[in-house]
Amino acid sequence: MxxxxxxxxxNTKKNMKKNFKxxxxxxxAFVFDVDGVFTxxxxxxxxxxxxxxxxxxxxxxxxxxAVEQGYPIAIITGGDDEPVRWRFNRLGVKHVYLPSSDKxxxxxxxxxxxxxxxxxxxxxxxxxxxxxxxxxxxxxxxPCDADSEIQKISYYTSDKKGGEGCVRDVIEQxxxxxxxxxxxx
Amino acid sequence: MxxxxxxxxxNTKKNMKKNFKxxxxxxxAFVFDVDGVFTxxxxxxxxxxxxxxxxxxxxxxxxxxAVEQGYPIAIITGGDDEPVRWRFNRLGVKHVYLPSSDKxxxxxxxxxxxxxxxxxxxxxxxxxxxxxxxxxxxxxxxPCDADSEIQKISYYTSDKKGGEGCVRDVIEQxxxxxxxxxxxx
Amino acid sequence: MxxxxxxxxxNTKKNMKKNFKxxxxxxxAFVFDVDGVFTxxxxxxxxxxxxxxxxxxxxxxxxxxAVEQGYPIAIITGGDDEPVRWRFNRLGVKHVYLPSSDKxxxxxxxxxxxxxxxxxxxxxxxxxxxxxxxxxxxxxxxPCDADSEIQKISYYTSDKKGGEGCVRDVIEQxxxxxxxxxxxx
Amino acid sequence: MxxxxxxxxxNTKKNMKKNFKxxxxxxxAFVFDVDGVFTxxxxxxxxxxxxxxxxxxxxxxxxxxAVEQGYPIAIITGGDDEPVRWRFNRLGVKHVYLPSSDKxxxxxxxxxxxxxxxxxxxxxxxxxxxxxxxxxxxxxxxPCDADSEIQKISYYTSDKKGGEGCVRDVIEQxxxxxxxxxxxx
Numbered sequence: 001m002x003x004x005x006x007x008x009x010x011n012t013k014k015n016m017k018k019n020f021k022x023x024x025x026x027x028x029a030f031v032f033d034v035d036g037v038f039t040x041x042x043x044x045x046x047x048x049x050x051x052x053x054x055x056x057x058x059x060x061x062x063x064x065x066a067v068e069q070g071y072p073i074a075i076i077t078g079g080d081d082e083p084v085r086w087r088f089n090r091l092g093v094k095h096v097y098l099p100s101s102d103k104x105x106x107x108x109x110x111x112x113x114x115x116x117x118x119x120x121x122x123x124x125x126x127x128x129x130x131x132x133x134x135x136x137x138x139x140x141x142x143p144c145d146a147d148s149e150i151q152k153i154s155y156y157t158s159d160k161k162g163g164e165g166c167v168r169d170v171i172e173q174x175x176x177x178x179x180x181x182x183x184x185x
Numbered sequence: 186m187x188x189x190x191x192x193x194x195x196n197t198k199k200n201m202k203k204n205f206k207x208x209x210x211x212x213x214a215f216v217f218d219v220d221g222v223f224t225x226x227x228x229x230x231x232x233x234x235x236x237x238x239x240x241x242x243x244x245x246x247x248x249x250x251a252v253e254q255g256y257p258i259a260i261i262t263g264g265d266d267e268p269v270r271w272r273f274n275r276l277g278v279k280h281v282y283l284p285s286s287d288k289x290x291x292x293x294x295x296x297x298x299x300x301x302x303x304x305x306x307x308x309x310x311x312x313x314x315x316x317x318x319x320x321x322x323x324x325x326x327x328p329c330d331a332d333s334e335i336q337k338i339s340y341y342t343s344d345k346k347g348g349e350g351c352v353r354d355v356i357e358q359x360x361x362x363x364x365x366x367x368x369x370x
Numbered sequence: 371m372x373x374x375x376x377x378x379x380x381n382t383k384k385n386m387k388k389n390f391k392x393x394x395x396x397x398x399a400f401v402f403d404v405d406g407v408f409t410x411x412x413x414x415x416x417x418x419x420x421x422x423x424x425x426x427x428x429x430x431x432x433x434x435x436a437v438e439q440g441y442p443i444a445i446i447t448g449g450d451d452e453p454v455r456w457r458f459n460r461l462g463v464k465h466v467y468l469p470s471s472d473k474x475x476x477x478x479x480x481x482x483x484x485x486x487x488x489x490x491x492x493x494x495x496x497x498x499x500x501x502x503x504x505x506x507x508x509x510x511x512x513p514c515d516a517d518s519e520i521q522k523i524s525y526y527t528s529d530k531k532g533g534e535g536c537v538r539d540v541i542e543q544x545x546x547x548x549x550x551x552x553x554x555x
Numbered sequence: 556m557x558x559x560x561x562x563x564x565x566n567t568k569k570n571m572k573k574n575f576k577x578x579x580x581x582x583x584a585f586v587f588d589v590d591g592v593f594t595x596x597x598x599x600x601x602x603x604x605x606x607x608x609x610x611x612x613x614x615x616x617x618x619x620x621a622v623e624q625g626y627p628i629a630i631i632t633g634g635d636d637e638p639v640r641w642r643f644n645r646l647g648v649k650h651v652y653l654p655s656s657d658k659x660x661x662x663x664x665x666x667x668x669x670x671x672x673x674x675x676x677x678x679x680x681x682x683x684x685x686x687x688x689x690x691x692x693x694x695x696x697x698p699c700d701a702d703s704e705i706q707k708i709s710y711y712t713s714d715k716k717g718g719e720g721c722v723r724d725v726i727e728q729x730x731x732x733x734x735x736x737x738x739x740x
Binding site for chain 4: 128
């Protein structure tokens with residue numbers, strides 16, 4: 001199915017000039033990396049070999065609200081930290097690929113299960129492990145402190161850093177464009 | 186009682202031009218949200234599904250001092266983290282609504298128990314879950330990194346961010362205006 | 371003994387114009403508050419009611435080095451967190467007043483035990499609980515993000531914030547002025 | 556063997572004008588300090604006397620990738636925190652000197668085991684405990700918030716702070732200069 005997706009990508013290229021604001025009304029689903037997107041890219045090393053990650057409440061509010069509005073959401077992360085799964089399950093996210101050993105395969109699994117066109121997916125990633133998968137979706141985005149090569153392939157760079165509200169930023173923009181944001185109801 | 190409160194709100198509107206500095210001398214009680222006000226909006230995910238929140242000592246000093254001076258204080262938070270309750274109990278706060286499933290109801294409970302006029306309450310919140318309740322009090326305020334719609338309905342935006350002293354800022358200003366601050370005694 | 375100390379303070383006033391750089395060569399001992407000085411003023415609330423504080427390695431390096439050079443050092447903190455005591459004991463600090471219920475009494479205990487003139491003590495504090503005790507020593511100092519009233523009574527405000535090296539800054543300056551810093555040997 | 560190394564250092568001095576960009580193609584191995592390089596220099600004090608350190612995922616990605624490309628890497632730290640060892644072992648680093656009581660001896664051990672010329676080693680350190688050992692390698696580097704004396708002896712100061720990607724910065728620059736970076740393949 002990868003060639004099929006890449007073919008879609010070719011089609012996407014034709015639309016590249018369609019700007020981000022216009023694309024917002026097309027977005028039907030969201031996919032997010034975790035480290036550097038929901039977090040500032042740091043990992044706290046705890047005694048016993050365990051880890052802690054720090055996330056933003058406002059990003060969580062946006063995820064939960066988008067789930068309630070019916071948007072399919074997937075989390076795809078190379079990380080291997082069960083508390084991250086619990087956090088997203090609690091926010092209502094059904095598709096948590098953790099640990100993901102192949103982001104491309106996991107994206108395909110998500111779009112098949114939800115029967116979505118990759119053109120209609122907004123993806124936010126911050127670093128090279130997201131590079132390939134970001135080029136397969138219609139709306140690749142990143143936080144403002146993403147790796148430079150990720151910024152190059154993004155259609156939109158948030159004015160927020162990872163962990164400081166970049167997820168809320170893109171969700172709020174999409175839902176506002178589609179008149180689904182909380183304060184528009 | 187909500188319509189009654191909303192009616193008060195209408196009355197409040199008449200006074201909207203009375204500026205924040207003048208209002209400070211009217212404040213008789215404080216209500217605070219937690220995440221994004223006492224914290225920078227982050228949540229640390231610990232092994233075992235537990236959470237940690239990080240607060241500012243100077244905000245804590247101000248809360249404790251205001252309690253000692255006799256100001257009624259309430260904490261109303263959607264969060265569900267017992268260490269937060271312990272922290273505020275240790276600082277002397279009697280009214281800790283945690284987890285609050287309905288901030289409006291909890292505000293009403295507080296003002297009834299303490300027999301206060303909502304006009305005389307200063308509330309500080311940072312995000313949309315505070316939006317409705319903030320419009321029911323006389324002095325809605327927020328940290329400088331609050332959501333834009335919260336900033337719009339606030340009579341005062343602190344120059345401090347959440348977790349960086351915004352609570353201390355508003356308590357110190359009110360107590361100074363009323364000649365009750367520590368260094369004025 | 372407080373009046374005696376206050377009398378010393380009166381003597382100090384005569385020397386107030388002697389600038390900070392000149393005073394550095396007189397410093398014979400150091401006293402530090404903890405929260406907002408060794409830390410950025412935050413406290414992490416852990417499950418079980420425990421707390422975590424975050425300190426700077428370079429401040430620790432300076433403390434350890436000053437102890438090795440023979441400078442008496444005291445830590446006086448209102449906090450009540452045993453890991454803080456362990457940290458300072460490990461760095462070689464013998465005088466750790468924790469929790470201190472009266473900073474003035476603890477300062478007097480320290481200068482008596484070490485037989486030092488309060489004129490020769492450099493104190494660094496950041497907030498109102500340090501206000502009285504700071505006025506009893508020869509060289510009151512603070513981090514750049516200290517409370518405004520603490521800044522007013524300080525002879526020197528570091529260009530570093532609490533937790534970002536303000537302790538290292540004052541120790542390094544004193545030891546350099548006295549030709550005792552590591553890279554001068 | 557120290558005099559031998561110092562002799563190399565004398566030779567190095569002759570090449571000091573060779574700029575950093577040119578030197579990048581010579582680097583065959585990496586040595587890193589931990590605190591202030593992989594971290595922002597802070598240490599979190601946990602109940603029970605344990606410690607937590609916070610590291611950056613993108614630095615970890617670069618370490619793992621450089622190990623996979625066959626570059627010898629050593630970690631030399633005065634710290635004494637087993638989770639740090641586990642983190643680096645997981646990233647594939649074989650040489651973890653922790654706790655190091657003598658960084659010079661540990662550097663010599665590493666270059667002997669890997670049979671490398673110290674001229675070809677890039678070292679990144681941030682504070683005075685790195686001062687001596689940094690002068691024994693061909694390419695001493697530091698984060699932008701390093702101690703001023705460390706900056707003086709560095710051939711390159713990253714535009715990133717400790718904990719904010721300075722390790723990724725130097726690894727990526729070296730691997731790009733040698734056409735070994737991920738996106739060049």
